[in-house]
Amino acid sequence: MTDHSPDPHLLAKAETLTEALPYLQRYAGETFVVKYGGHAMGDPERQRDFAEDMVLLKAVGINPVVVHGGGPQIGSMLKRLGVESRFVDGLRVTDAETAQIAEMVLAGSINKEIVGWIGQAGGRAVGISGKDAGLVTAEKVGGRDADPNRGIERRVDLGFVGEPVAVDRRIVDSLIGDGIIPVIAPIGLGRDGHTYNINADTMAGAIAGALGAARFFLLTDVAGVLDKAGELMTDLTPADIGRLREDGTISGGMIPKLETCVAAVEAGVDAAVILDGRVPHAMLLEIFTRRGAGTLVRRSSPKA
Numbered sequence: 001m002t003d004h005s006p007d008p009h010l011l012a013k014a015e016t017l018t019e020a021l022p023y024l025q026r027y028a029g030e031t032f033v034v035k036y037g038g039h040a041m042g043d044p045e046r047q048r049d050f051a052e053d054m055v056l057l058k059a060v061g062i063n064p065v066v067v068h069g070g071g072p073q074i075g076s077m078l079k080r081l082g083v084e085s086r087f088v089d090g091l092r093v094t095d096a097e098t099a100q101i102a103e104m105v106l107a108g109s110i111n112k113e114i115v116g117w118i119g120q121a122g123g124r125a126v127g128i129s130g131k132d133a134g135l136v137t138a139e140k141v142g143g144r145d146a147d148p149n150r151g152i153e154r155r156v157d158l159g160f161v162g163e164p165v166a167v168d169r170r171i172v173d174s175l176i177g178d179g180i181i182p183v184i185a186p187i188g189l190g191r192d193g194h195t196y197n198i199n200a201d202t203m204a205g206a207i208a209g210a211l212g213a214a215r216f217f218l219l220t221d222v223a224g225v226l227d228k229a230g231e232l233m234t235d236l237t238p239a240d241i242g243r244l245r246e247d248g249t250i251s252g253g254m255i256p257k258l259e260t261c262v263a264a265v266e267a268g269v270d271a272a273v274i275l276d277g278r279v280p281h282a283m284l285l286e287i288f289t290r291r292g293a294g295t296l297v298r299r300s301s302p303k304a
């Protein structure tokens, strides 16, 4: 007699797909902004996973918009060129030469690499920076006051570090409308004509807010926000984040990351999620399964 019982491995695959069905229905047509951090870029295998995830999202009717970083890669290039660099409150102090190198690395090499990975995975991506078609207008950020507790010995002018003050979303809408995945480098043009280096988290949050994204993902190299004992905090609200900053639980690059999550949810994004980009397909697991991962930031009620 023929055995009609299905192979358990195949059955598990079918179950994964059916588990995804409500999420596929809920998110079809929505825009997801994905911040791809320099630390999350990892090895070629992880880069391929990331690109496949973006192409898969597009294939199921979700519109991914990628905003990338590249802090470590800028750091390596500065070192090769013998240019010193330092961070204050998670922001790179940027003189004119550093701004030029940051643009070269971000809008030049990294942006085009990501476009290439997505192309290899069978998708269509176009790489732009905040300068293209007036996407992001930047303004110089204020200096930082001396505060020995935060390692700031005297007042620091951050130079050409900008923050987005206006987003003209039309170029992104056009690309999405043409079935293309936009890949955006965190460089902006000031009204003063200067090129500004923008923290990639801040850039991504501003774009997520302007697009009214349903979800905002930040891929980094930690499991999420960790408490002082090193345990993952799975749900946070804007009020929690103020407290974590004051008591020193979060520092360095986590400060702009969480500030941008707060700004994005306050601008109307449903939820922001900080995820470990080193975990293969972390985003797919977060979006399409009941097993949430990382730290979710939303206005009030906890994770469903």
Ligand SMILES: Nc1ncnc2c1ncn2[C@@H]1O[C@H](COP(=O)(O)OP(=O)(O)O)[C@@H](O)[C@H]1O
Residues within 6 Å of the ligand: 037, 038, 039, 040, 069, 071, 090, 201, 219, 220, 221, 222, 224, 225, 226, 227, 249, 250, 251, 252, 253, 254, 257
């Ligand atoms: N409470 C915290 N939980 C997790 N990471 C933290 C915390 N406080 C500071 N960090 C630091 O923030 C880093 C993530 O920010 P960043 O280096 O800017 O990442 P990315 O390059 O992905 O944007 C972590 O690698 C960690 O060193």
Ligand SMILES: CC(=O)N[C@@H](CCC(=O)OP(=O)(O)O)C(=O)O
Residues within 6 Å of the ligand: 036, 037, 038, 039, 068, 069, 070, 071, 072, 074, 090, 091, 092, 102, 161, 162, 186, 197, 198, 199, 200, 201, 253
């Ligand atoms: C002002 C500022 O700090 N700009 C960042 C831009 C890149 C970035 O943010 O990259 P990650 O997301 O990989 O950290 C920098 O110069 O490193």
